[in-house]
Amino acid sequence: MADSKLPKSALSxxxxxxxxxxxxxxxxxxxxxxFVNLLWxxxxxxxxxxxxxxxxxxxxxxxxxxxxxxxxxxxxxRNTLVxxxxxxxxxxxxxxxxxxxxxxxxxxxxxxxxxxxxxxxxPPVVLGSLWKFLLLPGGLVNSILxxxxxxxxxxxxxxxxxxxxxxxxxxxxxxxxxxxxxxRAALIDIPVELLxxxxxxxxxxxQRFLRIKMPLLLPITLIxxxxxxxxxxxxxxxxxxxxxxxxxxxxxxxxxxxYRLSFINYKYSLGASVAVFTVVIVFILAFVYVRALxxxxxx
Amino acid sequence: MNKISxxxxxxxxxxxxxxxxxxxxxxxxxxxxxxxTVWHYFSxxxxxxxxxxxxxxxxxxxxxxxVNYVFVPYDQLNNKIVAAAxxxxxxxxxxxxxxxxxxxxxxxxxxxxxxxxxxxxxKGLFAPAVVHSIGGKVYGVQGxxxxxxxxxxxxxxxxVGVRPPTTIDELTAALQKVTAAGYKGITLTGxxxxxxxxxxxxxxxxxxxxxSSPDAAxxxxxxxxxxxxxxxxxxSRIVVTWEQAEPFQAFTVGDVxxxxxxxxxxxxxxxxxxxxxxxxxxxxxxxxxxxxxxxEAESIGAFSKNPQLAWQYLQGxxxxxxxxxxxxxxxGSIPSRSDAAQDPAVTSDKLLAPxxxxxxxxxxxxxxxxxxxxxxxxxxLVVGQQWSAVIAGQEDPAAAADKSVSGVxxxxxx
Numbered sequence: 001m002a003d004s005k006l007p008k009s010a011l012s013x014x015x016x017x018x019x020x021x022x023x024x025x026x027x028x029x030x031x032x033x034x035f036v037n038l039l040w041x042x043x044x045x046x047x048x049x050x051x052x053x054x055x056x057x058x059x060x061x062x063x064x065x066x067x068x069x070x071x072x073x074x075x076x077x078r079n080t081l082v083x084x085x086x087x088x089x090x091x092x093x094x095x096x097x098x099x100x101x102x103x104x105x106x107x108x109x110x111x112x113x114x115x116x117x118x119x120x121x122x123p124p125v126v127l128g129s130l131w132k133f134l135l136l137p138g139g140l141v142n143s144i145l146x147x148x149x150x151x152x153x154x155x156x157x158x159x160x161x162x163x164x165x166x167x168x169x170x171x172x173x174x175x176x177x178x179x180x181x182x183x184r185a186a187l188i189d190i191p192v193e194l195l196x197x198x199x200x201x202x203x204x205x206x207q208r209f210l211r212i213k214m215p216l217l218l219p220i221t222l223i224x225x226x227x228x229x230x231x232x233x234x235x236x237x238x239x240x241x242x243x244x245x246x247x248x249x250x251x252x253x254x255x256x257x258x259y260r261l262s263f264i265n266y267k268y269s270l271g272a273s274v275a276v277f278t279v280v281i282v283f284i285l286a287f288v289y290v291r292a293l294x295x296x297x298x299x
Numbered sequence: 300m301n302k303i304s305x306x307x308x309x310x311x312x313x314x315x316x317x318x319x320x321x322x323x324x325x326x327x328x329x330x331x332x333x334x335x336t337v338w339h340y341f342s343x344x345x346x347x348x349x350x351x352x353x354x355x356x357x358x359x360x361x362x363x364x365x366v367n368y369v370f371v372p373y374d375q376l377n378n379k380i381v382a383a384a385x386x387x388x389x390x391x392x393x394x395x396x397x398x399x400x401x402x403x404x405x406x407x408x409x410x411x412x413x414x415x416x417x418x419x420x421x422k423g424l425f426a427p428a429v430v431h432s433i434g435g436k437v438y439g440v441q442g443x444x445x446x447x448x449x450x451x452x453x454x455x456x457x458x459v460g461v462r463p464p465t466t467i468d469e470l471t472a473a474l475q476k477v478t479a480a481g482y483k484g485i486t487l488t489g490x491x492x493x494x495x496x497x498x499x500x501x502x503x504x505x506x507x508x509x510x511s512s513p514d515a516a517x518x519x520x521x522x523x524x525x526x527x528x529x530x531x532x533x534x535s536r537i538v539v540t541w542e543q544a545e546p547f548q549a550f551t552v553g554d555v556x557x558x559x560x561x562x563x564x565x566x567x568x569x570x571x572x573x574x575x576x577x578x579x580x581x582x583x584x585x586x587x588x589x590x591x592x593x594x595e596a597e598s599i600g601a602f603s604k605n606p607q608l609a610w611q612y613l614q615g616x617x618x619x620x621x622x623x624x625x626x627x628x629x630x631g632s633i634p635s636r637s638d639a640a641q642d643p644a645v646t647s648d649k650l651l652a653p654x655x656x657x658x659x660x661x662x663x664x665x666x667x668x669x670x671x672x673x674x675x676x677x678x679x680l681v682v683g684q685q686w687s688a689v690i691a692g693q694e695d696p697a698a699a700a701d702k703s704v705s706g707v708x709x710x711x712x713x
Contacts, residue, residue, distance in 0.1 A: 048405035048673065052385045137537055158536045160693040246491035247539040248688025263378045264492070265677050266402060 035279070041272035048266050063273040072249050073274065076257040080233065080278075083168045083253050087232035090172035092224060095179020096217075102180060103187045113181075120177035128241030131170045132157065135242075157243055164251045171238045175231065179224055186220040187213065219293065226289040233282045254278045332363035333605055335612045338380070338390040339595075340373040343544055345566025349629035353616040356625060360615055364608065374492075377402060380600075384408035389600040391609040394617075396493075397596035398665055400431040400439045401672035409598040411436045415610045421618070421636065428664075429635040431596050439596035442617030443632035445563050446590045446662065447501060448653050449582060450547075453575035455482050455556045463579040467505060467524065470557070470582045474533040477556040484533030486546035487559040489525075489690035493676065494543040496683030498559055500591055500663070503682070505584030510669035510678055513707045515700040518682075520584075522689040522696035529690055539691045561593075562654045565631020578653045580661070590657045591665035594632065627651075633658065670711045681706030 042063055044056035067073045098116070102109045119127075134140045135156040142153030156166040190213060198208050236255040239245060245252035245260060252260070254274055262271025341347055354366035369390065371379050377399055383389035384406050393409065403409045416422055416430070416437040429441035449470070451463050456473070459480045464470040474484040487498050500508075502524060507517035528534040538546060543560070550558035551571040559581070568576060581588035597617050599609045616622040620642075623634035627645055633654060634640045645651065666675040685703045688694035694702075707713070 048381065048402050051381065052406050052408075132540065137535065155536055157540050158691045160691070243540060244490055244492060246684065246687045247489070247536075247691030248491055248684050248693055250688070250691070250693055264680060266673050267677075 038272050038275055038279075041269055042276045044269055046268040046272070051268055059269065063269045064277070066270060067273055067277065070270075072252060072257055075249060076252045076254050076274075079164055079251065080253040080255075082164060083171070083235065084229060084232040086165060086168035087172045087175055087235065088225060088228045090169060091175030091179055091228050091232075092221070094172060094176040095224070096183050098176055098180035099183030099187055102184050113184075116177035116180055119174065120181070122174075124174060124237035125241050127174055128170065128238045131173075131238075132242050135166060135170075158247060160247075160250050163243055163247065167238050167242050167251055170242065171232065171235055174238075175228060179228070182220060182224055183217065186217055190216050222289055222293040226286050226293075229285050229289070230282050233278060233285075330363070331361045331608060331611060333608050334365045334367050335392060335605075335609055336367045336369060336390045337392040337394060337612075338369050338371050338376065338600075339394040340371055340376050341394075342370065343563075343567060344570065345630050346563070348566070349626055349632075352625045352629060353622050356619070356622055357612055357615040361611065364612070366612065380408045381406040384601055387602055389602045391600055391603040391605065392597060392612060393600055394595045394597050395439075397429075397431060397439065397441055397594055398672060398676065400596055400598070401433060403598065404433050404438050405673075408601050409438055410601050410603070410606060411438060412440070412599060412610075413437045415599075416440070419614070419618075424636045424638055425618075426635055426637070428592060429594070429596075439598040440613075440618065441594045441596045441635050442623055443594050443626050443635050444592050444658060445561050445594040445632060446592055446654055446657055447498065447559055447561050447581060448578045448590075448657060449580070450550060450558045450560055450564070450568070450576060450578050452482075452550070452553065452556050453577050454553075455480075457575075463577060464582050465579065467502070467582045467584045467588075471524075471528070471533075473556070474528065475531070478531070478533055483535070483549075483555040485528065485557040485559070486541075486549045486555055487534070487538060488541045488543045488546055489536075489539040489687045490541060490543075491539070491680075491684040491687035493679060493683060495539075495686050496679040497591060497593070497665075498543070499682060499686040501559070501581040501588035502584075504589035504663070505582070505586055507586050510667040510675060510707060510711070513704045513713075515697075515704045517700075518685075518703045519696050519700035522685070522694075522699045525686070526689050526692070526696050529692060534690065536691050539687045562631045562633055562651060565650060566629050568631075568650075578650050580653045580657050587661045589661050589663040592658065592662045593665050594635075674710055674712070678707040678710040681710060 040056065043058060043060060045059045046056050050056060098112075102112050102116070136142070137153060137155060141156070142151075145151040145153050154162055157163055194212060195208055198212055203211065234255055235253070236259060239251055239253060239256045240259070243251040245256045255278060258271045258274040258278065260271075261267045261274060265271075337350075339350065341350060350368050354368070357366060358364065373396075376393075376395055380389060380393055380395070380403060389408060393403075395403075400409070413436045422430075425440065426444075429444065430437055431439040431441075449464070455477055456463065459473075459476045459482075461473045461476055464473050470485075478484045488494050489498075499521070503518060503521040506520040506524075507514060508521060509517075525534065529536050546558050547560045547564045547567060548571075549555055550560070551567065553572070553574050562578075581590055597613050599606050599613070603609050617626075618636075620634075620636055620639045623632075623636050623639040624642060624644060626632040627634055627639070631651060633651065634642075634645060639645065640655075666672060666679060669675050669678070682703050685694060685699040685706075689696055689699045
């Protein structure tokens with residue numbers, strides 16, 4: 001019997017390999033090849049003269065050295081960190097809050113969930129354009145603030161100290177539905193008996209949240225954090241639609257700088273260097289979080 | 300065996316003739332058939348109407364050809380053309396911002412039009428400035444010229460007793476009066492891109508700015524002017540997020556006294572502005588305000604499946620007198636053919652007269668002749684960014700002027 005099972009098991013393994021071939025080809029063509037091309041571009045001198053035809057002269061790390069002397073790069077890096085921090089913190093906390101509210105079953109919850117999915121499915125370009133109008137000096141947001149006598153209404157997309165925060169908050173708003181849906185599924189998975197037992201033992205709702213729910217949500221929080229950080233780091237659409245990296249260069253982040261250098265200035269290699277730098281940062285952050293996640297799972 | 304009869308030779312020749320001359324026969328006049336794909340970035344109603352009317356005009360002589368217009372957003376057209384060329388594909392015809400011809404030639408995305416242009420009977424009617432040549436070869440030709448002027452709401456000016464300004468000082472005084480009367484002053488674009496720079500140039504040049512010899516004092520005066528307007532409330536700072544079409548949309552509402560915008564808005568004005576309006580030349584400073592002579596160039600894609608048909612479409616639309624009069628009628632574009640420009644329909648148009656004067660008196664090369672096209676465009680972007688930062692109140696005029704000069708010099712290697 002044992003002998004007859006061996007070939008079958010080996011065959012199963014081969015079949016398994018066959019199944020992953022399509023995904024492998026997909027990754028190879030649409031992820032690995034473009035990335036290798038990007039990397040090669042960042043190490044070469046690519047211009048409009050040779051981008052289509054002709055060889056790309058090798059330049060080593062000179063493009064990365066040049067980035068250090070680019071004042072916009074330092075600003076874009078700082079802006080990106082601020083942007084990521086806001087999107088991750090507001091997006092995650094907002095998602096957790098929304099999930100807690102939507103956890104209760106009922107019509108309102110169903111409507112809320114429907115709206116969340118609708119928002120999540122909307123293209124960022126549409127959401128960005130919509131918020132651009134809402135944040136106009138005489139737009140809905142400022143009108144509400146004026147009605148409530150809270151503020152005369154700042155210029156959200158103009159003032160230097162506000163523009164990046166405004167776009168980041170809009171981006172966070174777009175992230176909340178995804179976080180909320182994931183958190184809601186995790187919250188529903190928490191055994192009711194555990195929460196009931198803690199109530200019998202006299203735990204307050206706050207204690208139940210901090211001592212029982214939060215520890216159980218930690219693994220999913222770590223995964224969500226990795227995903228949100230990656231999402232925020234590569235965020236481009238909202239900045240492109242709402243501010244075009246301006247006024248001046250006030251809301252320019254690394255992805256937008258990469259776009260501008262590559263497709264406006266036609267400095268393809270410099271733009272590729274910014275993109276590679278961004279990928280490396282994201283990779284390091286993802287690596288750190290994945291390790292932290294593994295440690296948590298082990299403990 | 301070796302002998303072939305004369306009738307057989309004639310028959311073979313008759314059968315083989317389309318193989319050798321098929322392209323020619325297929326393209327000529329009413330017998331031409333196929334599809335011409337045209338990439339463009341027009342989204343304003345009047346511009347879209349112009350495209351439809353040009354296709355209809357061409358179809359009068361070539362009814363069996365389908366003109367397939369493909370919209371590509373302005374910011375994406377250049378990249379898409381270059382990317383398409385990399386994949387050995389692309390449109391038959393591309394309608395694009397004329398100064399970008401250099402990038403398309405570098406990327407081998409468009410063909411040399413010289414063989415077609417050289418044998419084109421009407422080529423002598425086109426102004427040299429609208430024929431884009433590189434290395435002695437013609438790559439693109441503009442069917443019209445576009446440029447900026449100062450549009451004004453005549454009803455508002457009449458109410459406050461102001462005449463259309465001819466100088467920057469008169470304009471500032473007018474802005475003070477109209478805003479004091481409760482109207483909005485002026486709209487323009489302060490977006491940190493080529494559109495922002497395009498609109499900044501008349502003000503910058505009025506104080507003596509040039510790319511061949513950038514002067515911080517000149518830039519500072521221009522920046523100080525818009526900064527003072529923004530501080531006084533004559534100009535909303537939100538314009539830093541506006542595309543060039545948006546200031547004009549705001550103007551057509553009717554509560555804005557002035558807008559800096561182009562002749563191509565004529566169709567939009569006729570359709571949407573329900574008040575009396577006019578146009579005057581860009582007001583002068585210590586120097587005349589120079590205005591870029593822009594407009595879209597038309598080229599044939601390097602991977603066009605039927606360049607002969609594409610050329611035929613261009614001849615029958617953008618490059619024909621009737622086509623240029625359509626562009627004038629629908630959009631307000633100034634014809635590049637001398638016979639179309641002298642047509643009574645054009646010469647009698649009061650709104651277009653200031654633009655025509657600008658072409659003659661203060662028209663400036665776009666991009667400026669200060670070095671290789673790509674480098675000059677990068678230098679222009681630096682100025683566009685500072686223009687944006689000043690309007691937003693983020694940058695002091697003096698600091699912005701210094702950054703402009705150093706940025707331009709760095710890009711141009713001066």
